[in-house]
Amino acid sequence: MSEKRQAAFKKTLLFTSKEDLVDGDLKVDDQVYAIKIRLKGDLLDHLQGDRWSFRIQLKDKKEWNQMRNFSIHNSKSRSHIAEWMMHELFKGEGILTPEYDFIKVKLNGKSLGIYAYEQHFDNQLLEINNKVIGPILRHNDDAYWEN
Numbered sequence: 001m002s003e004k005r006q007a008a009f010k011k012t013l014l015f016t017s018k019e020d021l022v023d024g025d026l027k028v029d030d031q032v033y034a035i036k037i038r039l040k041g042d043l044l045d046h047l048q049g050d051r052w053s054f055r056i057q058l059k060d061k062k063e064w065n066q067m068r069n070f071s072i073h074n075s076k077s078r079s080h081i082a083e084w085m086m087h088e089l090f091k092g093e094g095i096l097t098p099e100y101d102f103i104k105v106k107l108n109g110k111s112l113g114i115y116a117y118e119q120h121f122d123n124q125l126l127e128i129n130n131k132v133i134g135p136i137l138r139h140n141d142d143a144y145w146e147n
Contacts, residue, residue, distance in 0.1 A: 004039055005047050013042055015146075016055075026056060026064070034059040042141070045077045051112050053077060055120070065099065066128055069120035072105060078116060098125055 001022065008014035021036040036057040040046060046053035053073035058064060075083070083100065090097040098119035105115040119125055121136050 001039055001052075005052065008039070008047055009044060012044065014039060014044070014047065016040065021055075021057065026058070028064055031064075033062050033064060040071050041073065041077060043077075046073060048074075050107075050110070051115075065117075066124075067099060067119045068124055069122055070099075070117050071120065072103070072115045072117045075102065075114065075116040083116065096125070096129055096131065099128075 004014070004016075004020060016038055020038040022038065024035050024037045026033040026035045026037075036059065038055050039052060040055040041053040051074040053071065055071045056069070058068045061068065064070075075081075084102070087097050087100040098121060100116065100118045102114050103117055105112045121138060123133050126133055126136070
């Protein structure tokens, strides 16, 4: 991942693909999950210092907090508590929104402090919210960043 991070700083943006996923372990309390993990975030604020942002996929259909796919990031990258408040306002209005909250994070035993976690947009988000499985439209800005 360090090489991918260095490449992002050279290009001034992070470009990711499924090939970037590496095996790892996620430990929450006393539970250990086998995962695939990669760097996330287009902009370099997600890679500053040692507080990098990650996309996490639990293997073997395991779940943490009713999620199989989610990201963790330095809350500074998303305006700290403002992003959480936006999610809560959306929920209060009945707008489908991913799970978003905060958690203490350690990486290889080193404390990174408080991170935000956010559920990935996938069928599981629809299922948890009692919605019919269907297309989830998203804006893809890859071409913008590549130019």
